[in-house]
Amino acid sequence: MDYPAEISNDRAGRLLTIVWQDGVRQQWPHAQLRAHCKCTQCQSQRLLGAKPLRSQETSRVDNLRVIGNYGLQLVFGDRHERGIYPWPYLRALPADAQ
Numbered sequence: 412m413d414y415p416a417e418i419s420n421d422r423a424g425r426l427l428t429i430v431w432q433d434g435v436r437q438q439w440p441h442a443q444l445r446a447h448c449k450c451t452q453c454q455s456q457r458l459l460g461a462k463p464l465r466s467q468e469t470s471r472v473d474n475l476r477v478i479g480n481y482g483l484q485l486v487f488g489d490r491h492e493r494g495i496y497p498w499p500y501l502r503a504l505p506a507d508a509q
């Protein structure tokens with residue numbers, strides 16, 4: 412399994428970049444990450460067919476925390492921080508799919 416070698420968060424550009432240990436580089440717009448938030452609240456909203464929230468605050472990652480070997484916790488501009496993104500989930504998340 413792949414772990415990140417480098418993680419960088421561009422708040423102004425609203426982009427999260429991960430370079431994996433095998434050299435693959437992936438970049439996602441913050442809005443894309445929010446639209447795929449893994450928390451139960453967001454997942455149930457999606458199951459109910461709700462459109463992802465799109466605002467200045469929801470589409471901005473203010474902070475992130477690496478959760479050991481497990482994944483990445485993202486803190487969005489509206490203080491939403493329940494989503495933890497496991498490494499394999501991020502690795503499989505295309506940057507251009509909405």
Ligand SMILES: [Zn+2]
Pocket residue numbers: 448449450451452453454491493494
């Ligand atoms: Zn969420």
